[in-house]
Amino acid sequence: xxxxxxxxxxxxxxxxxxxxxxxxxxxxxxxxxxxxxxxxxxxxxxxxxxxxxxxxxxxxxxxxxxxxxxxxxxxxxxxxxxxxxxxxxxxxxxxxxxxxxxxxxxxxxxxxxxxxxxxxxxxxxxxxxxxxxxxxxxxxxxxxxxxxxxxxxxxxxxxxxxxxxxxxxxxxxxxxxxxxxxxxxxxxxxxxxxxxxxxxxxxxxxxxxxxxxxxxxxxxxxxxxxxxxx
Numbered sequence: 001x002x003x004x005x006x007x008x009x010x011x012x013x014x015x016x017x018x019x020x021x022x023x024x025x026x027x028x029x030x031x032x033x034x035x036x037x038x039x040x041x042x043x044x045x046x047x048x049x050x051x052x053x054x055x056x057x058x059x060x061x062x063x064x065x066x067x068x069x070x071x072x073x074x075x076x077x078x079x080x081x082x083x084x085x086x087x088x089x090x091x092x093x094x095x096x097x098x099x100x101x102x103x104x105x106x107x108x109x110x111x112x113x114x115x116x117x118x119x120x121x122x123x124x125x126x127x128x129x130x131x132x133x134x135x136x137x138x139x140x141x142x143x144x145x146x147x148x149x150x151x152x153x154x155x156x157x158x159x160x161x162x163x164x165x166x167x168x169x170x171x172x173x174x175x176x177x178x179x180x181x182x183x184x185x186x187x188x189x190x191x192x193x194x195x196x197x198x199x200x201x202x203x204x205x206x207x208x209x210x211x212x213x214x215x216x217x218x219x220x221x222x223x224x225x226x227x228x229x230x
Contacts, residue, residue, distance in 0.1 A: 005227045007220065009185055009213035016183075022069040022156045023059065026141065026163030026170050026191075028125050029074060031097060031111055031118035033164070038097050038110045038118055049164060049192045053124050055217040056162045056190045060125060062221045069154060072127050073147070073163070073173065076114040076135040083137045091138060139172035148180055158183045160220070162190035167203040175211050184212035187220055 004015035031037045033049055040046050060070060077084050077098070084098055085091040092098060101111045110118045114135065127133055134145050141147050151159075159182050161170055170191055174184040186207050193200035208214045 005223065007185070007215055007223050009215045010208050011213070014183070014185070014213055016158045016185075018066060018068060020156055021158040021160065022071050022151065022154070023063045023160045023162065024141070024173065025056070025060070025070060025072045025121075025125065026161060026173060027073060027075050027165070028053075028056065028122055028163050029112065029118065030120055030122055031075070033122050036110060038100060038107055038112070041107065041110065042096065042100060044194070052162070052164070052190050052192050053122070055187075056125055058221060059160075059162055059187055059190055059217050062224050063160070064128070066224050068160070069156065070127070070131045071147075071150070072121060072131065072133040073141040073169070074119065074121065074133055074135050075112045075137070075169070076119045077112055077137055079108075079113055079115070085137075139169045140176045141169070141173040142176040142180065151182065156182070158185065161186045164192050164194075166191040166193040167199045168194060171203050171207060171211075174207055178211045186212060186214045187217050188214045189217050 004017055006013050006015050032039045033046060033053070034040065035046070037046070063070060081098065084095070097112055101107060109116045112119045121127060121133070132150065134141065134147055136143065136145050138144065159177050161174060161184060163170055170186065174186060177184040184207070186204070188204055193203055204214055
């Protein structure tokens with residue numbers, strides 16, 4: 001018998017089957033979050049982004065305790081960038097890290113090239129043994145990856161999102177999840193946007209009003225504590 005748990009999501013609460021739920025961790029990598037990573041060298045304010053690390057750790061710890069599957073998405077390109085799309089692809093020109101890497105190849109180890117320090121998940125939220133890590137080369141985790149097949153094979157329906165950047169890879173993956181009839185829920189203090197201050201507000205509006213639901217990490221964890229015995 002399915003046991004549904006009501007989460008106080010916005011704009012309305014929804015009932016979730018934890019046995020069919022997964023936490024999707026998006027792009028929590030050295031290239032974006034660590035001192036000396038490519039985004040730090042691009043003068044992006046990584047201290048603002050790093051504020052999400054603590055709540056993400058809390059969500060992952062409680063999710064693991066309650067049996068939710070953790071799936072990591074990681075931006076990772078081949079060393080020759082052949083999977084970036086090439087000059088005929090807008091991806092080749094619009095992904096900031098790719099543009100800088102072509103300009104300064106010496107920064108390879110600090111970038112999102114597969115096998116480098118930059119591409120690795122940050123130490124604070126490293127995957128545990130057995131947890132899936134899926135490499136992607138586009139903003140959405142569903143494009144040219146096994147993510148959809150994996151979720152369907154695991155009978156997953158509900159997706160809780162944490163990570164970066166909210167208005168880029170997180171929202172892109174949320175939209176594609178919605179189009180594929182998964183139920184996307186963004187834990188919004190576990191996400192950060194890039195760009196002007198209003199970028200996060202706009203992305204959260206899009207998600208909560210059109211493509212899914214939102215919740216805070218405090219409410220997410222409290223719901224798990226109050227309704228699930230471990």
